[in-house]
Amino acid sequence: METIIKTKKQMKDLFSEPKTQTKTVIVTGLSQTVKELFETTTNFLSSNYALFYFFNFNRPVNKNHVKVLADSMKRWGFQGCITVIKTSAIDGIMRYYVLDGQHRLSAAKLLGIPIEFKIVEIETKLELAQFISDVNNSAKGWGTNQFLNVWAQLEIREYVKMLRIQQETNIQITPLVKAYSGKGSMKDFRSGTMVFIDEAKSDKIIEQIVDLDGYLPKKAFCRRAIIEIMNNKNYDHKKMKPLIIRQAVTRTFSENEVDLKEELTTILRASTRRTK
Numbered sequence: 001m002e003t004i005i006k007t008k009k010q011m012k013d014l015f016s017e018p019k020t021q022t023k024t025v026i027v028t029g030l031s032q033t034v035k036e037l038f039e040t041t042t043n044f045l046s047s048n049y050a051l052f053y054f055f056n057f058n059r060p061v062n063k064n065h066v067k068v069l070a071d072s073m074k075r076w077g078f079q080g081c082i083t084v085i086k087t088s089a090i091d092g093i094m095r096y097y098v099l100d101g102q103h104r105l106s107a108a109k110l111l112g113i114p115i116e117f118k119i120v121e122i123e124t125k126l127e128l129a130q131f132i133s134d135v136n137n138s139a140k141g142w143g144t145n146q147f148l149n150v151w152a153q154l155e156i157r158e159y160v161k162m163l164r165i166q167q168e169t170n171i172q173i174t175p176l177v178k179a180y181s182g183k184g185s186m187k188d189f190r191s192g193t194m195v196f197i198d199e200a201k202s203d204k205i206i207e208q209i210v211d212l213d214g215y216l217p218k219k220a221f222c223r224r225a226i227i228e229i230m231n232n233k234n235y236d237h238k239k240m241k242p243l244i245i246r247q248a249v250t251r252t253f254s255e256n257e258v259d260l261k262e263e264l265t266t267i268l269r270a271s272t273r274r275t276k
Contacts, residue, residue, distance in 0.1 A: 043081050045114040052084065052105060052115075053097050057150040061106050069107035078108055082117040083135065089125045090154070099132065125154045129192025144173040144186065151192045158194050169210055175223035179205050184224070205230045208237050215248035217255045225261040229268060239271040 046052075073079070082101035088094040096119070098105055108115045122128050129151055142150070148166065151159035162176055177189050180202045188194045196202060208230055209216075209223065216226055229235060244267060247253065254260045 043116050043118045045116055047108075047112065047114040049105065049109045049115075051096055053095050054102050055097055055099070057146075057153055058098070058100075058102050061102055065103050066106045066110060069103055070110045073107055073111055073113065078104070078113055078116055080104065080116075082115055084117045084119050085122055085128065085131070086119050087122045087128060089122060089128055099135065125156055126192060129154055129156060133191045142190075144189070147190050147192075148173055154192070156192060158196055159192070165206060169206065171206065171209065171223065172220040174220045175227055176206075178224050179227050201231075211237070212241065212244060215245050215253075217253055217260060219255055221257045222255055222260050225257045226264065228261065229264040232268060234268060234272050236271060240267065243267045243271055 080101075082104060083099045084101075085097045085099055086094065087097065090097070098117075101115075101117075105115050120131065122131060132150070133147075148159055148163055152163040158180070162173070162180065165171070166173060166176060173189075174186065177186060177194065178184060180196045180199070181188065181194050182197045205227055209226060216222070230237075244264075247263070247267065253263055
């Protein structure tokens with residue numbers, strides 16, 4: 001039977017608070033107590049390990065690492081404080097999720113000692129994505145693929161769609177971000193707050209890139225240049241396609257982003273003159 005916690009009183013009833021410990025320390029030559037030196041804060045203690053969940057994007061638990069931590073805990077006890085996220089945003093059920101501390105929890109469980117943790121309450125998936133990208137140590141080393149997978153697993157609509165398109169077309173993530181967000185920067189993408197500016201137009205651009213597969217360079221930076229040309233108000237795919245194919249057959253396109261953009265701009269001007 002799952003325990004569902006809705007109020008702060010229930011939280012305090014469920015978990016115990018660490019007892020204040022007073023230790024003597026030396027600071028600039030003077031002996032003072034920790035209590036006199038620092039403000040006290042309230043964390044929680046629990047040995048009810050079943051209450052805690054791991055995110056499906058957490059690193060898999062490494063048994064060797066858990067053993068090393070357990071050996072350390074035998075000597076020094078549980079060190080540090082785990083951040084636990086209280087949220088119902090994942091599946092509609094209020095749960096406690098461990099953020100970047102699954103190995104310490106597993107080691108404490110192995111020894112049967114309580115973990116110490118603080119609780120952050122989060123309401124929405126967007127808030128959760130922002131918090132994870134800002135705070136989670138593991139996220140600091142994530143690449144674009146992992147950000148896309150994690151935010152898609154949180155069922156953020158834009159990322160779910162982008163992951164599907166990336167898998168279907170093999171178009172790299174950076175040009176997809178350029179096509180759908182209109183931005184060259186990956187900041188919003190990484191923070192989980194990316195917004196599609198004109199989804200229908202972006203869908204069309206991706207279809208056009210796929211339609212020209214085999215004729216234009218496939219490198220990510222080249223595709224960013226292609227997207228810029230396709231965003232031009234004068235771009236007409238029906239007129240541009242045969243001109244692009246003709247040049248691809250007679251001589252290959254440059255794989256330098258600046259040069260490719262120049263070549264496509266020349267073709268775009270030619271297609272506009274034909275219209276006139």
